[in-house]
Amino acid sequence: MIKAVLFDLDGTLLDRDESVKRFINDQYERLERDLVHIPKEKFLSRFIELDCHGYVWKDKVYQQLVEEFEISSINWEYLLEDYIKEFKNFCVPFSNLHSMLEDLKRKNLVLGMITNGFGQFQMDNIEALKIEKYFDTILVSETEGIKKPNPEIFERALERLNVIPRETIFVGDHPENDVKASEYVGMKAIWKKDSQWDTFETDYIVDDLSEIPTIIMKMDNESSLI
The missing domain is CATH 3.40.50.1000 (HAD superfamily/HAD-like)
Structure with a gap:
């Protein structure tokens, strides 16, 4: 029994996959001033690829994104903190x-x-x-x-x-x-x-x-x- x-x-x-898509779309739009040199779809797709369905923690993901896309006006720690704080709003x-x-x-x-x-x-x-x-x-x-x-x-x-x-x-x-x-x-x-x-x-x-x-x-x- x-x-x-x-x-x-x-x-x-x-x-989680849908939640991530909604969150990262919103993050890009909120931080567009700092990410404007990156095509939105490219940023979204690369995040999803690096995230590997959640099996890679986001410190590694954001470090890689900052390096690959040469993001200079904000650092990976800021992006990570934003993820930790905001993700719950897109569950x-x-x-x-x-x-x-x-x-x-x-x-x-x-x-x-x-x-x-x-x-x-x-x-x-x-x-x-x-x-x-x-x-x-x-x-x-x-x-x-x-x-x-x-x-x-x-x-x-x-x-x-x-x-x-x-x-x-x-x-x-x-x-x-x-x-x-x-x-x-x-x-x-x-x-x-x-x-x-x-x-x-x-x-x-x-x-x-x-x-x-x-x-x-x-x-x-x-x-x-x-």
Whole structure:
């Protein structure tokens, strides 16, 4: 019987790619006086390329941009600080996020989140999505001092929710850090499909968050037959 569901954040609940596009477009427009020598589309596309879906922290991204585009009137630290301060204002949820979480809470499931990233930055983004109230525990890697795919961060979440692995589902977009890592500690996993890994195969896959409650019901039915 499933008692708990744990989620990743970026690429799973937060449409990070769309959020980044909106933020970097706004950043360029606000700082156009300093970036005017760079074509807007070139600045946007290069940021997205260097960002690598969030797997490269923005200090490296902005250092590279400043060097490549010979930005002299502002430094990379200023651009980074602007990112940290403003990104939360451009957070875009995936479709059906709130209705899915409401559905799971109505089913009396306990909910948690494990996300890699910087503590306050990730909490600001969670608050921007207006979803913090749904979660019984939230673990951010910087705050915890450990990150996915290390099994310890999953075990820590299970302990805080007072559940065991076989009663728990993990939902995430990364095949290794989310799906395989959670299965390694004994959880069931749902892959939130991401085009970055279009060849990844696993037992449970969803394109839309609204599919998750149905998948959980299916898992419960399957386990009752064993």
